[in-house]
Amino acid sequence: MTTINNSSTHKSSKFGIVGLLRRLLPFVLPYRWLLVVTLVLTFAGSLMAQVNAVVLDRAVDAINAMLHREDGFDWGDAAKLLAIVSAVLLGKELLAAVVTFGQRIFGEKIRINVSRDLSLKVVDRILQFRMAFFSADGNEPGKLQTRIDRGVMSLSNTVKNFFIDILPLFTSAVMALVLMFAANVYVGLVALAVIPVYFVITARQGVRMKGWRRRVFGTHQALNHGIMNILESITVIKSFNREQAEADKQAKLQNDSTAQQMQTRRISFLFEGLKTFVEQIGTVLIIILTAYLVLIDYPGMTIGKIMYHVLLFSNVSAPIRQLHRIYDDLNDALVYAEGFFGILDNEGDVETSGQHKTEQVHGDFELRNVEFTYPGGTHAIRDLTMQIPAGKTTALVGLSGAGKSTIVNLLDKFYSPDSGHIALDGVPLEEWDTEHLRDNIGLVLQKNHIFSGSIDENIRYGNPSATTEQVREAARQAYIYDQIMQLPDGFESNALQLSGGQQQRIAIARMFLKNPPIIFLDEPTASLDAIATEQIKASIDAIKQGRTVIVISHNIGQIIDSDYIYVLDTGHVAQHGTPKDVYRQGGLYKEIFDASARSMNADKIANTMA
Ligand code: ADP
Numbered sequence: 001m002t003t004i005n006n007s008s009t010h011k012s013s014k015f016g017i018v019g020l021l022r023r024l025l026p027f028v029l030p031y032r033w034l035l036v037v038t039l040v041l042t043f044a045g046s047l048m049a050q051v052n053a054v055v056l057d058r059a060v061d062a063i064n065a066m067l068h069r070e071d072g073f074d075w076g077d078a079a080k081l082l083a084i085v086s087a088v089l090l091g092k093e094l095l096a097a098v099v100t101f102g103q104r105i106f107g108e109k110i111r112i113n114v115s116r117d118l119s120l121k122v123v124d125r126i127l128q129f130r131m132a133f134f135s136a137d138g139n140e141p142g143k144l145q146t147r148i149d150r151g152v153m154s155l156s157n158t159v160k161n162f163f164i165d166i167l168p169l170f171t172s173a174v175m176a177l178v179l180m181f182a183a184n185v186y187v188g189l190v191a192l193a194v195i196p197v198y199f200v201i202t203a204r205q206g207v208r209m210k211g212w213r214r215r216v217f218g219t220h221q222a223l224n225h226g227i228m229n230i231l232e233s234i235t236v237i238k239s240f241n242r243e244q245a246e247a248d249k250q251a252k253l254q255n256d257s258t259a260q261q262m263q264t265r266r267i268s269f270l271f272e273g274l275k276t277f278v279e280q281i282g283t284v285l286i287i288i289l290t291a292y293l294v295l296i297d298y299p300g301m302t303i304g305k306i307m308y309h310v311l312l313f314s315n316v317s318a319p320i321r322q323l324h325r326i327y328d329d330l331n332d333a334l335v336y337a338e339g340f341f342g343i344l345d346n347e348g349d350v351e352t353s354g355q356h357k358t359e360q361v362h363g364d365f366e367l368r369n370v371e372f373t374y375p376g377g378t379h380a381i382r383d384l385t386m387q388i389p390a391g392k393t394t395a396l397v398g399l400s401g402a403g404k405s406t407i408v409n410l411l412d413k414f415y416s417p418d419s420g421h422i423a424l425d426g427v428p429l430e431e432w433d434t435e436h437l438r439d440n441i442g443l444v445l446q447k448n449h450i451f452s453g454s455i456d457e458n459i460r461y462g463n464p465s466a467t468t469e470q471v472r473e474a475a476r477q478a479y480i481y482d483q484i485m486q487l488p489d490g491f492e493s494n495a496l497q498l499s500g501g502q503q504q505r506i507a508i509a510r511m512f513l514k515n516p517p518i519i520f521l522d523e524p525t526a527s528l529d530a531i532a533t534e535q536i537k538a539s540i541d542a543i544k545q546g547r548t549v550i551v552i553s554h555n556i557g558q559i560i561d562s563d564y565i566y567v568l569d570t571g572h573v574a575q576h577g578t579p580k581d582v583y584r585q586g587g588l589y590k591e592i593f594d595a596s597a598r599s600m601n602a603d604k605i606a607n608t609m610a
Contacts, residue, residue, distance in 0.1 A: 001291055003078035004090075005349075015337050015338060015341075016334075017330060017334070019335060020158065020334060020337050021158075021329075021339065022154060023341055024114070024158060024159060026496045027114045027117050027118060027155075027159075028110065028114060028159060030113075030117075031109075031110045031113055031114070034106050034109055034110050035110060035163065037102075037106055038106040038107050038110065038163055038164075039163075039167070041099050041102050041103035041106070042103055042163075042167050042168045042171060043101055043171060043578070044099050045096060045099045045103055045168050045516075046168060046170070046171035046172040046175050047175065048095065048096045048099065048313065049096075049172040049175070049176075049315055050172070050175055050176060050179055050315065051088070051089075051092045052089065052311055053093075053179070053307070053308050053309075053312045053315070054177075054179075055088055055089055055092075055306065056304065056306070056307045056311060057080065057302075057304040057305060057308035058304060059085045059304070059395045060303055060307055061302045061303065061304035062081055063078070063081070064302070064303055064304070064547065066078060066081070069488075075307055079480075091604040092233075092477075095511055103164070103168065104164060107160060107163045107164030107575050108160070108164065110159060110160075110163060111156045111157075111159050111160040111163075111164070112156075114155070114156050114159045115152055115153075115155075115156035118151070118152045118155055118156065118260040118340075119148070119152050120601045121344060122148050122151070122152070122340065122344060123342055125343055125346070125350075126144075126343065128351055129346070129349045129350060129351065129578060130349055130351040130352075130414070130415070130416075131409065131414040132349065132374075132375045132415055133346070133349040135374055135375045135376060136375040136376075137375075137376065140225060141228065142221075142225035142227075142228035142254070143221055143224075143225055144343075145224070146220065146221045146224045146225075147221070147336075147339040147340065147343070148340065148341075148343070150217065150336045150339070151336045151337065151339055151340025151343075152238055153336075154329070154332045154333040154335075154336040154337070155330075155333055155336070155337060155340060156332040157329055157333065158329065158330065160332070161326050161329050165322065165326065166319065166322075166326055166558065169318055169319030169322060169331055170247055170319050170465055171222055171301075172315050172318070172319070173315060173316045173317075173318065173319045173320070175315075176312040176313070176315035176316045177191060177192065177316050178310075179312055179497045180309055180312050180313070180316070183300065183305060183308065183309070184290075184293065184298075184300065184301065184305070184309070185294075185481050185504040186293070187286060187287060187289055187290060187309050190282070190285050190286060190289055191282070191286065191309075191312075191313050191316050193283040194278065194279075194281075194285075194317070195316070195320060197278050198275060198317075198320040198321075198323060199320075199323070201271060201274055201275055201278065202271075202275075202323045203572060204271070205267065205327075206331070207486060208267050208271075209264060209268070209328070209331075212260060212263060212264045212267070213264065213328070213331060213332060213335060214267065214335055215260050216257070216260045216261060216264060217336070219253060219256050219257045219260060220257065222253055222371065223250070223253050223254065226249065226250055226253060227250070230250075230600060231248055243425050244442065247532055255366035261487055264463070267505065268328070275320075275321060276321070279317045279320075279321065282313060282317060283310060283314070286309050286310055286313050287306065290305055290306040290309050290310075291306060293305075294306065297521070303476075315532070316414040329516075331345065336356045336473045339444075347507075351430075351434055352430070352434070353433055353434040353435065354428075354430055354431035354432050354433055354434070355431070355433060356427050356431045356432045356433055356436075357432075357433045357436045358425070358436075360517075361424070361425065361437075361440040361518065362390040362391070362425050362517070362548070363388075363390040363391065363424070363425070363518045363519050363547065363548025364387075364388070364389060364390045364516055364548075365388035365422070365423070365424055365425065365548075366386075366387055366388075366412055366421070366422070366423045366424075366426075367384055367385060367386050367387075367388075367407075367410075367420070367421070367422050368385050368420055368422075369383055369384070369385060369415045369419070369420040369421065370383075370384040370385070370410065370419070370420030370422060371383065371384075371417060371418045371419045371420055372406060372415065372417045372418055372571075373418055374406075374415075379571065380403045380406040380571050381403050381406055381407070381410070381417070381571045381572070382570065382571040383404075383420075383572055384407070384420070384571065384572050384573060385573065386566050386573055386576065388550060389548070389563075389564070390548045391546055391547065391548060391562075391563070392548065392549070392563040392564060393544055393549040393551060393562040393563050394548075394549070394550050394551070394563065394564045394565070394566065395550075395551050395552075395553065395558070395559045395562035395564070395565045395566070395579075396550060396551070396552045396563060396565075396566050396568060397559055397565055397566070397567045397568070397589060397592060398567055398568035398569060398574075398588070398592075399569075399592070401468065401570075402569055402570060402571070403568050403570070403571040403572075404522075404552045404568055405522055405552065407550075407568075408443070408520045408522055408550065408552065410422060411424075411429075411435075411441075411520070412438065412441055412443060412520065412548070413429060413430075413432070413434050413437060413438070416430065424437070440516050440517055440518055441516050441517070441518045441519070441520060442462075442511040442514050442515075442516040442518065442519045443518070443519075443520045443522070444504075444507055444508055444511055444519070444520070444521050444522065444524045445507070445522045445523075445524075446522055446523040446524070448498075450495045450496055450498070450506060450507070451492070451495070452494070452495075453495060453507060454481060454489075454491065454492045454493065454494065454495060455475075455484055455487075455490075455491050455492070455493055455494075455495045455498070456468075456491040456492060457495075458495040458506050458510065459471050459474055459475060459491075459506060459509045459510050459513060460513070461510055462474070462509075462510035462511060462512070462513035462514035463514055463515075466513050470513060471491070471509075472491070473507040473512075473514065473539070474504075474510070474512040474513040475491075475509045476545070477509065477512045477539050478505040478506070478509035478512055478536075478537065478539055479505060479532075479535040479538070479539055479598060480502060480505035480506060480509060483502060500528075501528040501529055501532045503531075504525075504528055504536070505532070505536065508524065508536060508539065508540075511543075512539075512543060517547050517548065518547065518549075519543065519544075519547055519548070519549045519550070519558075520549075520550045520552075521540065521549065521551045521552065521553070522552045523549070523552055523553055523554065524536065524540065524551075524553075525537070525553070525555060525558070526553075526554070533555070537557070540558075541561075549562075554596070556593060556596045556597065556600075559579065560579045563578070564576070564577070564578060565577065565578070565579055565582045565589065567582060567587070567588050567589045567592075569588055574588050574589075575587055575588060575589050
């Protein structure tokens with residue numbers, strides 16, 4: 001799994017700059033026409049950037065000539081010259097404004113579109129992953145989210161840097177340099193000589209910053225993750241009065257982050273100062289050289305050329321001053337691209353599917369010598385063998401952590417076993433078309449996630465094409481219809497406002513709507529009150545008819561209602577049989593059963609009711 005390692009450096013990045021651009025190319029290519037227009041505008045903008053230097057050169061020389069005219073100074077000629085200069089400069093500025101606007105807006109359009117495409121691609125990919133991906137270390141929701149956000153942001157920034165920032169500046173720099181050389185080779189050489197100095201300084205800056213950016217990123221990720229944890233556990237934090245402890249944890253991370261950010265800023269400001277200084281040295285050298293050439297009357301050198309070269313030199317040095325920022329951004333992109341493309345390239349975690357489909361799924365499950373270990377290393381299932389007959393209700397009983405939910409996870413193909421054999425209706429599970437298999441299985445968990453949205457939308461999740469009447473009927477079957485109708489907005493009310501028990505019944509209604517032949521109930525009544533439990537029990541009894549049901553429950557009432565029981569102990573079958581048989585066998589089941597009866601105070605209940 002790709003995770004960002006704080007201690008690693010740039011060099012360990014899988015991507016070089018060329019590699020990065022190659023990966024980005026397919027995302028930019030759909031916008032190739034936009035790109036062509038942007039590049040043409042870029043070129044036009046670069047040409048215009050040189051106009052000031054040319055105009056000032058000519059103007060200064062013309063004014064100089066006027067001052068030294070033998071027939072005396074003529075105000076009329078001077079006014080004409082100034083009018084032409086103003087018209088050219090203002091006209092150019094107007095045109096440049098239009099060109100720059102077009103170039104930016106098209107460049108930005110490319111960036112925004114690329115950003116959307118990158119996000120869509122990564123979401124598509126994440127939705128394809130098997131559950132093992134999400135249980136793996138480093139793929140916690142907060143961390144994944146940071147990885148994606150940062151990746152999309154820095155990659156689309158690379159596109160912007162390249163097409164909106166670097167390209168115009170560099171084209172303009174190259175043009176300015178060419179003009180300088182054309183006017184005077186020596187001045188051109190001085191301007192050219194300054195460039196390597198900049199590169200050396202930028203490279204030194206890069207070396208000094210090495211590792212810091214990754215550290216900053218790592219801390220940022222941890223911070224996000226920490227805040228997410230606080231939000232998710234706010235009730236627990238408050239009930240244990242652990243606000244201070246949590247605040248302290250955050251404070252430490254924040255302080256680390258502050259120190260790291262300051263350090264990176266300090267280094268970059270230092271180098272920026274150095275570069276500005278070198279740039280000034282360059283300008284001073286150009287002024288001295290051009291003034292000298294004018295003074296010795298070098299052919300072609302006039303006073304106007306001093307201005308000309310100074311202005312052109314500022315066009316040469318402008319992009320180079322930006323070099324470090326672009327270099328930083330590119331390094332960011334190299335770091336984040338690793339995490340981002342790590343997700344896109346992760347073929348290994350994409351859910352696999354077989355081809356097998358059938359008209360009628362019966363629901364005969366067979367597990368033989370199954371071993372399973374979670375990605376984190378928990379060996380949850382050991383040498384498990386069991387038969388789950390079609391059309392019957394099988395209960396999985398065992399202490400917490402015995403592996404009951406894991407079996408459901410395996411049967412739903414959320415995870416694949418390490419070894420052993422699992423089959424449905426005689427066909428190995430891996431040969432089943434995964435989508436088809438899940439279409440035929442209804443899953444009700446202890447805590448079903450209700451999506452933000454209306455009650456209607458939430459029930460409809462079970463069958464998006466259901467009619468309104470079918471949605472209502474499903475709600476009736478799940479004994480939630482009357483309560484929904486009492487809400488001010490009825491079926492349009494926000495489902496997240498419902499109580500835990502009500503949400504559970506929404507989830508059951510969803511399953512009624514889906515109407516699958518196989519049903520897994522993982523402690524479906526664990527969060528319900530007694531009345532709701534009884535109502536749910538009635539509706540579950542109704543839906544059980546003719547279906548294969550696996551029920552995981554701590555509720556003795558539900559367990560003894562099953563046709564067959566498997567008792568699990570640390571990932572393998574400890575006992576099995578009909579409810580009566582298993583009880584007679586004694587052992588773990590009897591222990592659990594008796595403890596359960598005692599905890600319910602069954603004797604006193606019987607006395608009370610007598
Ligand atoms: P039960 O349903 O019987 O309470 P589970 O099947 O949920 O037990 O868990 C069996 C074992 O697997 C436990 O030790 C549990 O900590 C571990 N486990 C469950 N889910 C995961 C997961 N997503 N990642 C890693 N370990 C897990």
